[in-house]
Amino acid sequence: MDRAKRRAQMEQVDYIRRRSNPVQNHVIDEVQYGKITRREFLRRGSLLGLSFPVMGVILSACGDETAGTTTTAAGGATTTSAAPGTTAAPGTTAAAGPMTVRTALPAPAVGVDPVLINDEGGLAVFGQAAEYLIFSDDELNPVPVLADSWEPSGDGDVWTFHLNPNATFHDGSPVTAEDVVATVQGIAEGNAGPAFQTFGVDPGQVVAVDPQTVEFTLTQPNGAFPFFMSSDNYNAAILPASFWAEYTEGSYEQSFIGSGPWINESYEPGVSAVYVRNEDYWRDNSGQPDRLEITFFADEAAAVTGFQEGRFDTIPHISYSGATALIGSPDASVTSISTAQHRQVYFDTSAPPFDDPRVRQAIALTLNRPNLIEGLLGGYGVVGNDHPIWENFPMYNPDAVGQREEDLATAQQLLEAAGYADGIEAPLDTLVFFEVEDLAQLIAGSAAQIGVNLTVGVYDSGTYYTDYWLAAANSMGIVNYGHRGVPNVYLGAPLLSPERTGDASWNASHWSNEDYDALFDQFVTSGDLDTQREIAGQIQTLLNEEVPFIVPYYVDHISVSSPSFSGLEVTGMGHFSVVEGSLSG
Amino acid sequence: MGKFILRRLGLALITLFLLSVLVFIGTQLLPGDVGRRILGPFATQEAVDVLNARLGTDRPLLVQYWDWITSALTGDLGFSISFSRPVTELLGRALLNSLKLAALAFVIVVPLSLLGGIVAALKRGKLVDRIITVGGLSATVIPEFVSGVVLIVIFAVFLGWLPGFATAPAGSGLLTQLKHLILPAIPLVLVLFGYIARITRAGVIEALDADYTRTAILKGLPRSRVIRRDVLRNALLPTIAVIASQVGYLVGGLVVVEVLFQYQGVGKLLFDAARNADFPLLAGGVLVVGAAFQVSMLLADLAYSWLNPRIRLS
Numbered sequence: 001m002d003r004a005k006r007r008a009q010m011e012q013v014d015y016i017r018r019r020s021n022p023v024q025n026h027v028i029d030e031v032q033y034g035k036i037t038r039r040e041f042l043r044r045g046s047l048l049g050l051s052f053p054v055m056g057v058i059l060s061a062c063g064d065e066t067a068g069t070t071t072t073a074a075g076g077a078t079t080t081s082a083a084p085g086t087t088a089a090p091g092t093t094a095a096a097g098p099m100t101v102r103t104a105l106p107a108p109a110v111g112v113d114p115v116l117i118n119d120e121g122g123l124a125v126f127g128q129a130a131e132y133l134i135f136s137d138d139e140l141n142p143v144p145v146l147a148d149s150w151e152p153s154g155d156g157d158v159w160t161f162h163l164n165p166n167a168t169f170h171d172g173s174p175v176t177a178e179d180v181v182a183t184v185q186g187i188a189e190g191n192a193g194p195a196f197q198t199f200g201v202d203p204g205q206v207v208a209v210d211p212q213t214v215e216f217t218l219t220q221p222n223g224a225f226p227f228f229m230s231s232d233n234y235n236a237a238i239l240p241a242s243f244w245a246e247y248t249e250g251s252y253e254q255s256f257i258g259s260g261p262w263i264n265e266s267y268e269p270g271v272s273a274v275y276v277r278n279e280d281y282w283r284d285n286s287g288q289p290d291r292l293e294i295t296f297f298a299d300e301a302a303a304v305t306g307f308q309e310g311r312f313d314t315i316p317h318i319s320y321s322g323a324t325a326l327i328g329s330p331d332a333s334v335t336s337i338s339t340a341q342h343r344q345v346y347f348d349t350s351a352p353p354f355d356d357p358r359v360r361q362a363i364a365l366t367l368n369r370p371n372l373i374e375g376l377l378g379g380y381g382v383v384g385n386d387h388p389i390w391e392n393f394p395m396y397n398p399d400a401v402g403q404r405e406e407d408l409a410t411a412q413q414l415l416e417a418a419g420y421a422d423g424i425e426a427p428l429d430t431l432v433f434f435e436v437e438d439l440a441q442l443i444a445g446s447a448a449q450i451g452v453n454l455t456v457g458v459y460d461s462g463t464y465y466t467d468y469w470l471a472a473a474n475s476m477g478i479v480n481y482g483h484r485g486v487p488n489v490y491l492g493a494p495l496l497s498p499e500r501t502g503d504a505s506w507n508a509s510h511w512s513n514e515d516y517d518a519l520f521d522q523f524v525t526s527g528d529l530d531t532q533r534e535i536a537g538q539i540q541t542l543l544n545e546e547v548p549f550i551v552p553y554y555v556d557h558i559s560v561s562s563p564s565f566s567g568l569e570v571t572g573m574g575h576f577s578v579v580e581g582s583l584s585g
Numbered sequence: 586m587g588k589f590i591l592r593r594l595g596l597a598l599i600t601l602f603l604l605s606v607l608v609f610i611g612t613q614l615l616p617g618d619v620g621r622r623i624l625g626p627f628a629t630q631e632a633v634d635v636l637n638a639r640l641g642t643d644r645p646l647l648v649q650y651w652d653w654i655t656s657a658l659t660g661d662l663g664f665s666i667s668f669s670r671p672v673t674e675l676l677g678r679a680l681l682n683s684l685k686l687a688a689l690a691f692v693i694v695v696p697l698s699l700l701g702g703i704v705a706a707l708k709r710g711k712l713v714d715r716i717i718t719v720g721g722l723s724a725t726v727i728p729e730f731v732s733g734v735v736l737i738v739i740f741a742v743f744l745g746w747l748p749g750f751a752t753a754p755a756g757s758g759l760l761t762q763l764k765h766l767i768l769p770a771i772p773l774v775l776v777l778f779g780y781i782a783r784i785t786r787a788g789v790i791e792a793l794d795a796d797y798t799r800t801a802i803l804k805g806l807p808r809s810r811v812i813r814r815d816v817l818r819n820a821l822l823p824t825i826a827v828i829a830s831q832v833g834y835l836v837g838g839l840v841v842v843e844v845l846f847q848y849q850g851v852g853k854l855l856f857d858a859a860r861n862a863d864f865p866l867l868a869g870g871v872l873v874v875g876a877a878f879q880v881s882m883l884l885a886d887l888a889y890s891w892l893n894p895r896i897r898l899s
Contacts, residue, residue, distance in 0.1 A: 268755070298856070463862075
């Protein structure tokens with residue numbers, strides 16, 4: 001590179017630095033001094049509001065001429081990232097004539113309602129017509145959608161989002177800051193409520209500065225705040241203020257209004273939803289299929305049968321047990337992405353016998369995690385190490401603590417040292433959810449090897465969450481946590497001292513630890529990755545030693561498509577998009 | 586006759602009232618909290634309490650029952666928790682779907698089983714009789730989910746002749762809808778065939794052995810005419826009543842078939858309601874199914890009494 005070009009680049013970087021706040025400058029420092037990878041810079045930079053062109057200039061100045069959007073997926077596979085709804089070149093030539101994509105989803109457990117949805121079927125349907133400020137993609141990148149850009153204040157406690165001036169709702173009205181404020185206030189009392197506390201959001205402190213600018217003043221700094229307003233917070237799709245003014249439960253299904261690439265044509269609860277292409281979409285969607293037909297299923301086996309008979313082009317999410325009939329079939333293309341979704345096997349630490357960490361460690365040592373993954377997930381997962389910081393999170397600290405492996409002799413010694421040489425009898429309560437029931441039985445079998453006899457109780461979701469989940473009953477239990485782009489939700493309500501989180505606590509372990517609470521505060525308020533990684537390492541170590549819950553594994557997200565279909569995009573959370581879908585043959 | 590109908594209607598109303606009490610108590614005994622069900626596991630308890638107060642589910646049971654039953658009498662069965670829609674709207678649509686499936690099953694099974702029963706009776710003791718009676722009985726005892734799965738695997742997956750999903754794509758015409766309903770109708774036909782055919786067979790045999798039949802034959806009337814005019818007219822009396830009594834089962838009792846074939850009829854709606862602890866939908870649905878059974882039994886009684894003057898007069 002010649003000197004003149006180099007100087008011009010450095011002048012550009014200086015200009016960018018002058019216009020950036022201290023937090024943004026810190027991440028620029030990190031990449032310039034080689035403390036983070038380019039991929040990590042792209043992710044962190046976009047989280048902090050640096051645009052891709054700006055990051056491209058910085059990376060060029062750092063010696064990378066090829067900075068673009070080609071990144072490495074969290075799961076390790078190399079893919080090309082594009083924001084959902086944009087028209088990246090499809091993988092195959094689209095068939096001539098109108099194109100309909102047919103897919104199957106689990107029936108939403110409640111109505112399609114922005115306040116109430118709390119399951120995958122609901123959020124997947126909701127996400128077709130409605131859009132978020134930011135999309136949290138499968139590579140943990142915050143991708144701009146309705147928000148063009150965003151930036152934090154120097155302290156990270158005020159975040160400003162700039163909306164795309166071209167964005168419009170299906171009725172043609174522009175997406176404005178008032179709509180964002182109304183949405184945040186509208187969802188505050190519903191399923192998303194506790195997330196407000198985790199991210200330090202006071203709905204009253206969300207202000208429309210001008211029609212295209214909205215400002216969030218947080219109760220405490222939060223370096224990962226954009227994820228709160230991303231698709232990770234699946235209730236937070238932006239809907240018109242006029243909708244919120246007349247909102248009642250169930251009213252969303254009257255209009256399915258949003259700003260997305262699909263317009264709802266029909267919706268029959270528990271049966272189907274049909275969408276047609278939004279011809280006036282505010283982004284280029286010229287390559288989008290014409291129709292999207294979603295069939296709901298109550299039983300996954302029915303969806304598999306439907307796929308086998310050619311009724312569906314794709315099933316965006318399927319369990320391993322459901323996929324077994326299709327794996328290896330020439331008529332099915334089974335793909336997976338790595339996710340942070342995990343099961344937490346928690347102990348009631350508030351009373352004997354599980355108030356003693358040695359007992360908890362002993363049971364954790366009885367598990368043969370690779371065997372569990374192979375047996376229950378067919379290998380579609382990665383081992384956990386009894387903390388919820390997934391190995392693909394950038395702040396994961398690989399040097400913090402060694403992987404816990406099966407060690408029955410040590411487990412027996414720990415149990416005896418804790419005074420339970422004669423064994424333990426306790427309940428293990430869980431819910432009907434994918435392989436969790438089988439996991440409970442296998443844990444009971446493993447624990448029995450050291451004299452811990454667990455009585456497995458399996459309940460429907462409603463009964464479990466109402467009567468067992470947070471009940472202190474000298475028991476163990478298993479609960480599921482879905483994928484998130486950052487671990488803040490996992491580290492907040494499920495682990496903070498119950499007396500601190502109060503009504504918003506999800507702490508099924510009843511575990512209370514002042515050191516942890518302090519570490520959590522440091523973690524969420526730290527702006528730079530180095531510090532976060534250091535604190536994450538301490539958290540990983542503390543949780544691995546204390547074991548308020550076991551994390552036996554993280555679960556991959558499996559999808560299946562027919563060989564003639566391409567262009568399915570999914571996230572670990574359960575969102576899917578076929579905007580770039582195409583059918584061949 | 587009018588008195589008879591009034592008495593039957595009165596009994597039906599009493600039955601429905603008792604059913605409503607049982608349904609209401611039953612749904613209240615289900616574990617779980619309505620507000621929690623609606624808002625999901627991660628909502629705060631405060632939000633759940635506010636919603637429960639707004640919905641009135643924190644009031645005494647008697648007050649809740651009174652509100653529910655008085656609203657039900659005006660046609661308002663409440664609001665579904667899981668679907669966020671009025672229960673009557675959901676039930677109306679599901680009832681229509683169930684009636685379509687029931688109608689197709691009836692169209693197939695009634696002539697088939699009548700014919701089978703008559704042939705078996707006329708060939709009493711012969712191989713054809715044995716095949717129809719034993720085959721029919723065997724088909725009846727095969728659970729719907731077994732025959733349904735076998736049918737799906739053979740005809741939908743391997744041969745690809747018929748769809749395994751009973752719900753036709755949105756906007757489909759009548760023929761497409763019929764095509765989707767053929768496979769789910771077959772298990773119902775199998776269940777009902779043996780039953781109806783045996784009743785028919787027994788009736789025909791009884792009529793064949795009756796004095797009036799012997800007299801007609803001795804009078805020199807052709808056998809075919811005797812069978813058509815004397816035997817069948819008397820023999821089908823109990824059969825018609827039995828067929829009418831199956832309407833209730835076909836409208837509200839097809840949980841397994843509707844779930845297996847993903848058909849949004851009353852049975853699957855009730856299944857979804859029970860699974861999601863959707864109290865209003867479950868209670869309203871059971872009440873409607875109860876009413877369907879009552880209507881079905883009433884129709885059976887009316888048909889029987891209309892055809893049999895001895896019953897009518899008593």
